[in-house]
Amino acid sequence: GFEPPGAPPTVHEAGFLGVDSRLGDGVRMAVVAAELAEPYASVRSVAGVELRDDGAVPLSPRVPGGCRDTRAVEMPESSLLSEVTVTWTVGGGLTVDETAIMHGRWDVLDGRIFDCASQPTKEDLDSFFSVLRDFEAMEGETSRQMEDDVSFTPVQRGPTRWRTRPADGKKGGTAIIPAETTFEVTLDLSDYGAGDVVAIYAL
Numbered sequence: 001g002f003e004p005p006g007a008p009p010t011v012h013e014a015g016f017l018g019v020d021s022r023l024g025d026g027v028r029m030a031v032v033a034a035e036l037a038e039p040y041a042s043v044r045s046v047a048g049v050e051l052r053d054d055g056a057v058p059l060s061p062r063v064p065g066g067c068r069d070t071r072a073v074e075m076p077e078s079s080l081l082s083e084v085t086v087t088w089t090v091g092g093g094l095t096v097d098e099t100a101i102m103h104g105r106w107d108v109l110d111g112r113i114f115d116c117a118s119q120p121t122k123e124d125l126d127s128f129f130s131v132l133r134d135f136e137a138m139e140g141e142t143s144r145q146m147e148d149d150v151s152f153t154p155v156q157r158g159p160t161r162w163r164t165r166p167a168d169g170k171k172g173g174t175a176i177i178p179a180e181t182t183f184e185v186t187l188d189l190s191d192y193g194a195g196d197v198v199a200i201y202a203l
Helices: 022-035 122-138 143-149
Strands: 040-046 084-091 095-099 101-105 150-152 156-159 182-187 198-202
Touching: 040 198, 084 095, 084 198, 101 182, 156 182
Parallel strands: none
Antiparallel strands: 040 084, 084 182, 095 156, 101 150, 101 198
8 A cells, every 4th residue: 555755653663652752742741730630649569569559440449448458468477577668659749848658556547537548638647646645645655655656757758750851861762651759668567566457658
């Protein structure tokens, strides 16, 4: 058949959705607009075990408390509990000013705030910890015991994938959507006992 010279490239040819193409720019802008609609943080792995993203299945409802089953890792008692690596990602913005990991026993957390279906807001967290610390003080807990109930890692910050250029630093690449920015921290979970069910939240 007849094919005029200079026919448009197919989707399989390098550059068709690349950094310099208009279609590639349009796809990236659509994804950026969707991503920036609402900030979110999501744990990606615990102790090297990749976790399924509950939000990746279209029209799949997020059941309150469901992440205790769908995003769970069983850890054996060992000295390795003092060095548990957690990775997570943060989206919904161009830069991450503050992010951290919070961990604590599920039976200490308020299920209305930590419901697996929505991201706790700063107001939710402030209210929860105000009540929790008051209750712990009435129980006569020491500051060390309070810290053992719910702990935070040091704050991290950095750019998201939308603030970075292609890995080669040049135009003309073929990546449509840059790889997401991930953060990493090592937790000491050795203070938890056998049978404890521990929540790990990215904030």
